[in-house]
Amino acid sequence: MxxxxxxxxxxxxxxxxxxxxxxxxxxxxxxxxxxxxxxxxxxxxxxxxxxxxxxxxxxxxxxxxxxxxxxxxxxxxxxxxxxxxxxxxxxxxxxxxxxxxxxxxxxxxxxxxxxxxxxxPFVPPVPGHDAAGCFVYRTIEDLEAIRAAADNARIGAVVGGGLLGLEAAGALRAMGLDTHVVEFAPRLMALQVDEGGGAVLRDKIQELGVTVHTGAGTQTVETDADGAVRGMVLSNGATVDADLVVFSAGVRxxxxxxxxxxxxxxxxxxxxxxxxxxxxxxxxxxxxxxxxxxxxxxxxxxxxxxxxxxxxxxxxxxAEGEFTGADLSTKLKLLGVDVASFGDAQGTTEGSLEVLYANSREGVYKKLVIGTDGALLGGVLVGDTDSYDLLRPLALNGAPLTAPPEQLVLPSSIGAAPGPIALPDEAVVCSCHNVTKGAIRSAVADQGCADVPAVKKCTRAGTGCGSCVKLLGTLVGEELAAQGVEVSRGLCEHFTHTRAEIYEIVRVKGITTFAQLIDEHGRSGTGAEGCEVCKPVVGSVLASLSPALGDAVSGHILDGEQAALQDTNDHFLANLQRNGSYSVVPRIPGGEVTPDGLITIGEIARDFGLYTKITGGQRIDMFGASVDQLPAIWKRLVDAGFESGHAYGKSLRTVKSCVGQTWCRYGVQDSVALAIELELRYRGLRAPHKLKSAVSGCARECAEAQSKDFGIIATSAGWNLYVGGNGGMTPRHADLLLVDADRDALLRTIDRFLMFYVRTADRLERTAPWIERMEGGLDHLRAVIVDDSLGICDELDELMSRHVDSYEDEWRATLEDPDRLSRFVSFVNAPGTPDPTIRFVPEREQIRPADPEAHDTSDASAQTFVAGPSLEVRTLV
Amino acid sequence: MTTAVMNTKDTAGETTVVEVSVGERWFTVCAYDALVPGRGVAALVDGRQIALYRDRTGAVHAVGNRDPFSGAHVISRGLLGSRDGVPVVLSPMYKQAFDLRTGACLDEEEAPDGTPAALPVWPVRTTNAPVGSAS
Known part of the structure; x- marks a missing residue:
């Protein structure tokens, strides 16, 4: 060679x-x-x-x-x-x-x-194994077939309670099927976990509504007259009704x-x-x-x-390189249950000892296998796998532990939290690509990688299964710190605080103005102007806290000093477009609108010569309004019962919904009613970034709820709540936070989720990176807002209830106040004169902005006009 | 070029107004109180669009209203700020910072059309005038 x-x-x-x-x-x-x-x-x-x-x-x-x-x-x-x-x-x-x-x-x-x-996939050769309605779980085509069959099925059974079988069960459950798992071995995931771990896992899976049969083989698959599956008889004599069977009994x-x-x-x-x-x-x-x-x-x-x-x-x-064996560690999340095993999980090494922590109330089971020399050999983690990232490389490395092993399994709330346990440089961090901690340190220290994406690109670490990415972030941070790279957390040159710290200062000290905040807490002392970064942040924090701060701070974002803090969109309560004109989006909660409402919007757009387009959030955007026209447009909208949709604000945008149970033959709950309720509840809430939501009426997920900051999917028993999703440049699917919740629990949890986000997120940080950055991630979030581990839920509830009570439509409030209205002129010394440089040309029977070059020539082309082809002139008094 | 004004008190029967000098003439633009600190307004002066601001110290600034990066006349809708001690206005379109004293852009030297990225700066002052003389 x-x-x-x-x-x-x-x-x-x-x-x-x-x-x-x-x-x-x-x-x-x-x-x-x-x-x-x-x-x-x-x-x-x-x-x-x-x-x-x-x-x-x-x-x-x-x-x-x-x-x-x-x-x-x-x-x-x-x-x-x-x-x-x-x-x-x-x-x-x-x-x-x-x-x-x-x-x-x-x-x-x-x-x-x-x-x-x-x-x-191995399919046991039992009678009926090839009947219509029997599937395997291996290819995308298999999944397509399962989904098609699930449409007409009520009960699904999975043969095999291993890793893949439980995944298949999770998928069936998510499609709304009553789900059974049949496992021949005495416990689930017999290869990966031990008896104790299997018991905890079984409890957790059953809690999620999946029926588990262990120690039972499949004897026959029963079929009806048409040859379609109708159930199974198990080796223990039990029978299971099922319209759909997935075989996941191992591979060959x-x-x-x-x-x-x-x-x-x-x-x-x-x-x-x-x-x-x-x-x-x-x-x-x-x-x-x-x-x-x-x-x-x-x-x-x-x-x-x-x-x-x-x-x-x-x-x-x-002609070099060898493969002599491999690490069989696994970590996964099944139906929302964390399971991990690594190294010698079953304790088969001679003389090995076990250190065990089991808490069946919390559904946590952790076992470490320790060798005679004190080295960590392996372990099983169920219900809490946070320490997996650290334990797996320690086990692969084989060096004696430097900390008492019980410290590694006890929850941090009991006794001393585990101190930092140093991984040796030889420890393999990414087992998919065999990257050691030393290689990662060297990428930072010697090859100038300054963040996780750079290290991923350079070393390939974290680009396989992705389970080491969190540890990777910690290691990169540590190495950067060791290199003396200071990562400044301050907001801008005027504040050394983060947005969350500013929120706390404002809240605790009852600060009501930007001037007071920058004079007392700013970096550069009294009289500083601030900048485009800190002003909108403080404006947003003041707006979020205004219901709690009381009368001392006005709730309306155009009042007094607050007016000077807002970005132009918030300042004009509309969205600035490329030629200096604005677009207007009335709220259409849940995307539900009456024919009269549609006609009103159409008439307004026609009368003011606006370009109209349906948005991605199930509303209608009207483009091409000049500053002068905005109040007149709002007046018409408000008179017809519309209000601001906050398309301009870092606040709740839209709660999208599918048509739901009322009309759809698959819907299991009224998704439209819930979407409207949520949109009305959270409208106007100022947040670190925009907030999007959606409600789907069944597991088919037509409203795309899992791509939202908070998304809700109906189940036959209630609502599943997902948080931390987003579309955009780095799309992310949301994580499951609540299962089968009723309306009250759902609202309470979303209230807290949003208020905790408003309180602790960074500037322009959406919920997805906020959760990813949070120490303890989703589990921590759940502990805070579901279990009230920080004791702040009463406060969060109170803040939200004040927000809901004090909401007012910003458009209506502006129309009612001559002071606020006075700024909606193109020219302070020539009110009523529109900006002559805003010109439009026709395109597809509507208007679009003329090219900016046309503005600078003295004679604009005959085709350009300053508004739509017809223009209604109205004045507001 | 810009003039700092600290005294905003009305004297009897008079109000403080803002004047801009264009083409060697002073034009009265608006009442000083019409300016919200930290925020701007646009004015049409002798056929030109001018953006006027009052900052937190009370000083008034006047620059061109056309944003060289988008070609839209929107500078008056930008936020005032300070960057490394330099008083700036931020374009609301793409957030470039312009030095209020010189009009120079601190982020980029050239606009997309190849012209220097700078705003014209106009002399501005405040004077006391009889009530009603400011429009």
Whole structure:
């Protein structure tokens, strides 16, 4: 392999799953293919789509698209000359001729053959296992079929209570099915957790409404006259009614191709390979779930598969590197329950000792396995996996613990909180890409990476399963601090405080003006002007707290000194557009509007010559109003019963909804009524950033609630509350906070969530990064606003109730006050004269801004006009 | 170019007004009290759009109203601030800072059309005038 021949050699990769794709990347990185490489690569893939993230397959049910799961980039293929053949699996290998025949009949010669055929789901051969309504859980196509069937199903059963089985159960439950899990072993996730952990896990899963049957096999699948599933009989005699059955009873290596061409396979399957991932035939490699590694195991996890892919890629390019075994640690969240296991979780090492903490009331179970030398060997965590990031590398490192092990399992509220436990440099932080703490430190110290994204790019750490990203953030922060990089937390040059600190100062000291705040607490002393950063922040904090501060501070954001703090949008209660005109968005709660309301909006837009467009938040935006026109437009809207939609403010925008149970044949709750109630409750609440919400009437999620700061999805028993989602530049799905809540619990929790956010978030920090930044994350948030761990819930409730009581429409209040109205003129010395430079041209039967260049020429083109084709002139008195 | 005015007290029968000098003539623009501290107004003076401000110390500033980056006449709607001790106005469109004393942009040297990114600055003063003379 060390000499480079002149003519390109052929490499055929059979299978394009995650491991196959990782092999291609590793092979390209090592120069095997691409501009400088001397290999031509052909990939024979069975599935109709390129490699995708099978680990996160379940997220497809919660809205992640197949495109988002995809791991393939066409440009990568072109750059490296990779010939990817989808839907054309290999059917025959001729080792003597060194050729592979594909289903299409085409024959591909090879100099090196890499088998990455993965595995297939094992379906127990019980009677009825192939009836209509029986599924497996492996590909996107499987999931599509399950979802289609779930539409007409009421009860679902999952055969297999392992990791994947519980994920499948979670998906069925989320689709509104009554769900059963049937597990042959005496406990759930028997491979990963021990008896105690399994018991806690079982309780937690049952709490979520999934019925668990353990120690029970499936004897038969019962069918009705049409041959469709109607239930199962279990080995313990019990029967389970079900319209849909998902088999998730483990996988088997796909080694058929290898068997047929005479390569040795293991007794229980798996293509036999050595430490370099090579089979008996020196021209053939096997990697991932189809391979039986040299330690005698078939690995069903992605990290070992990746390690094998790297080994094979290195072997083929430079003839070094070995795979001798891998870490089987797992951490996952199942139906909202945290489960993790790492290292020697079952305590099989001779002489090992256990340190155990179990609290069945809280649903927490933690076990550490300690070796005779005091080193951490492994452990099981259920219900609280916060310490996993730290414990796993400690266990892999094998060094004796520097802290008493009980400190590592006790909750921090009991006794001393665990002090910082230093990870050694050799500790592997990212096991997907085998990146050590030392490599991460070096990326910061020697290669100038200043944040987590830079370190990810440089080291690949955190780009696999992503479970180490939190630890990565801590390590990068520590290393930056060690380098003496000071990360200033102050708001701007005028305040050394964060927004949350300013909020507390204003609240505790009862400060009512910006002047008082900057004079007493600013960096530069009395009389400072402030700036575009601190002024709107203080304006927002004063507005949020105004109901609590009482009469001393006006609630209206255009009053007195507060007027000078607002960005232009808040200042004019409208949205500034590129040519200096404004747009106006009336509130349409929940997107529900009467025909008369629509006609009114249409008439106003027509009379003022405005461009109209439906927004993404189920409302109507009217563009092209001049400053002078705003009060007249509002007057017409307010007279017709509309009010400000706060499209201009860092405040609640819209609570989107689907049509819900009232009309929709799938809806299980009245999503429109709830959306309207929420929108009216939280309208006008000033926050660190805009707030968006949505309510979906069933698990089909037509309102896209999981992409909102707070989103609600109806269940047959109540409402599920999700928090911390957003669209935009870095989209994020929201996290599940409440399950099956009733209306009161839902409102109470959202009240607290919003007020806690308003109180503690940074400037322009949306709820998603706020939760991610929070120490303890979602669990901490839940502790504060559900369990009242900080004892502040009464205060948060009181603040929200004052907000709700003191709400007034800002447009109406402006119209009623001549002082406020007086600023809505284009020119202070020529009221009534509109800005002559604001010009429009027609487009698709409406107006659009004329190009700015037209403004500077003295004779604007005949096509430009200063308002719409018709203009109603009205004056306000 | 700009004139600081600290005395805002009305004398009997008179009110303080703001005047801007354009083309060697002084134009009365508005009553001093019409300016909210920290905020601006736009005025049409001799066919030009001028943005007027009063800052927290009471000083008055006058600059051109056209934002060189967007071409829109919106500078008067920006926030006043200070950056490294320099009094500035922030364009409400894309938030560039302009030095109120010189009109120079502190963030970028050139506007997208290749012209220097600066606002014209006008001499401004306050005087006492009989009530009603300010429009």
């Amino acid at each position: 060390t000499e480079t021949p002149k003519t390109p050699r052929n490499l055929v990769l059979v299978g394009h799953g995650m491991v196959g794709q990782r092999f291609l990347e590793a092979f390209a990185e090592r120069g095997g293919c691409g501009p400088a490489g001397d290999w031509h690569v052909t990939v024979l893939a069975e599935e109709p789509r390129p490699a995708y993230d099978r680990v996160h397959l379940t997220s497809w049910f919660s809205g992640t698209t197949a495109d988002e799961l995809s791991m393939w980039d066409d440009e990568f293929g072109v750059q490296h000359g990779i010939d990817l053949r989808l839907g054309d699996p290999a059917e025959k290998i001729d080792r003597a001729a060194r050729t592979v025949t594909a289903r299409s009949g085409q024959v591909f010669p090879y100099d090196a053959l890499v088998l990455a055929t993965g595995s297939y 290596p796909r080694d058929q191709l290898a068997r047929e061409c005479g390569l040795p396979v293991g007794e229980r399957g798996g293509i036999v390979v050595d430490a370099s991932c090579r089979t008996e035939d020196p021209a053939v490699w096997a990697i991932g779930e189809c391979a039986l590694a040299c330690d005698g195991r078939v690995y069903g996890l992605v990290a070992p598969g990746y390690a094998m892919a790297e080994t094979a890629a290195t072997q083929i390019t430079v």
